[in-house]
Amino acid sequence: MIDQTLVRIVLASRPEGPPVPENFRIERAAIPTPGDGEVLLRIRYLSLDPYMRGRMSAAKSYAAPVEIGAVMVGGTVAEVDKSRRPDFAVGDIVLSHSGWQTHALSNGEGLKKLDPAAAPVSTALGVLGMPGFTAWAGLLNIGKPRPGETVVVAAASGPVGSAVGQIAMIKDARAVGIAGGASKCAYVRDELGFDQVVDHRALDFAKQLADACPNGVDVYFENVGGAVWDAVFPLLNPFARIPVCGLIAHYNSAGPFEGPDRLPVVMRDVLTKSLTIRGFIQREFADQLPAFYREMAGWIESGQVKYLEDVVEGLENAPQALIGLLEGRNFGKLLIKVS
């Protein structure tokens, strides 16, 4: 029965602080029929990513918020179930942006066909998708690691952080990863081969990080904010670069923020150390996507870049999975297996 019904998850209310299950609502509807020029997609995988917390808020950002009652947004891998377009055949696997639902209509716009023989199709949402491209584009365009330099990245077992560190090592830089808990740290050190890994849950985290960076920090790939920033900042070398792609530690907080005011100290160091702080969204570098696919696919094939997926079964578990992601409870790229 459920297989003949479209299931979707909509934003029921905006979170105040961390999202709760009540911010989401499951809805059911008839599976729509594609009109002329349309395809019906059956979603296989939904990607869950930290940016989704931002879309749940009404605050101004680089993208419009999800409206109350609207389907939650998200990148998806889908199979063409019915087609009234000559360019898509039933059974084609595509990358789409269909959001938190089991089926979706599309007029073909923004769909990208995937080759299941080239790589597992789920990687189009991870290491060969937006997170991998975020790591590649931000590190190479802004971080610009040079041989022997030290690159620090947090969430190092996650899809962005793991790629940042591995690409840094390919560029002959030293990769220092930060992760939460013994098993993630072991994975980053033993499986990914980072030069150093530090557990941010350690009581003496800042000291351990300083010990792991005896020559200071040349690139801090900022994807978390919070306490990690405070520990990294004093270690920055002159001319250090800080690509900023995410601040997951802040996403659940609203201002104003208690003092002391850290901005004057940050700006003093920006000046006296000639630091670069540069926010970015990967789509700014979209013209480099072909080079990214080529390079990253090669590194995966050669084993220089490894990746890990954390697959949760069932769309109905997406709210709880996103809540866990924002608390750092995923281990690897978080995906919902929708069907």
Added chain:
Amino acid sequence: MIDQTLVRIVLASRPEGPPVPENFRIERAAIPTPGDGEVLLRIRYLSLDPYMRGRMSAAKSYAAPVEIGAVMVGGTVAEVDKSRRPDFAVGDIVLSHSGWQTHALSNGEGLKKLDPAAAPVSTALGVLGMPGFTAWAGLLNIGKPRPGETVVVAAASGPVGSAVGQIAMIKDARAVGIAGGASKCAYVRDELGFDQVVDHRALDFAKQLADACPNGVDVYFENVGGAVWDAVFPLLNPFARIPVCGLIAHYNSAGPFEGPDRLPVVMRDVLTKSLTIRGFIQREFADQLPAFYREMAGWIESGQVKYLEDVVEGLENAPQALIGLLEGRNFGKLLIKVS
């Protein structure tokens, strides 16, 4: 008598907060005799600049602090008074870094001969010197103004700010200057021809600035910090660039700083607006100096870049003049006419 004595001003003590006259001490000594390979310089002009506040502190920065009892550092224009070097003749005018004194020995290192026929020699300390190069290098390498964009700069009647705005206009950008008081504002608007000027002493300064930037701000050349930052920050457009060359409003303050903590809001906007914040010291771009001299000299000759000097007579007035500079009391490039 004083003409046969070397007069110098040394750092007597480190300031706590704004410098006071007691932080300086005047000393007299015999004029030294150059040894083989040396020249004796008679200082004509001493440049006073905001960075000198930093050198008076023991705090770690991009340059070593002046030691207690040592001569205050500073850029100078000098005349060769005696020479025991074949490459310098008596009467040659040179750019040197001789500091706050009437005479200095030099082994020739770092001296740059000036051509008094090409430009008034004092400009080697201003528009054709370090301040002008700071403006040129920071604006063109980091700010990168495009035609039609809005460039905001504070201390707009000063040597850096005035050059920033004028170069921005040469690049077909819109220049919005900030200055303190009616006469400086009138100069920036009427003499320099900035598109807009706003008085930071106005009670509704932030609103006036917003009104002067109806299309937002694409480049904020940060040379002051403080309240100007707070007024500019909300106006920044996506992909805005913020070259940071000085924070004069902070130089006299010590931390910790009272809350609220502004850093989370700044980092949120760095991320959501893809901002670039980039500290720099002009010497990073030293390989571009020939291009700078060529371009800037051309713009001065064509009248596209104007400059203003605020000349104070007598080395003994340098401490009070520097104190005034840090309070914004100079009007144009502050120079001490030493002899």
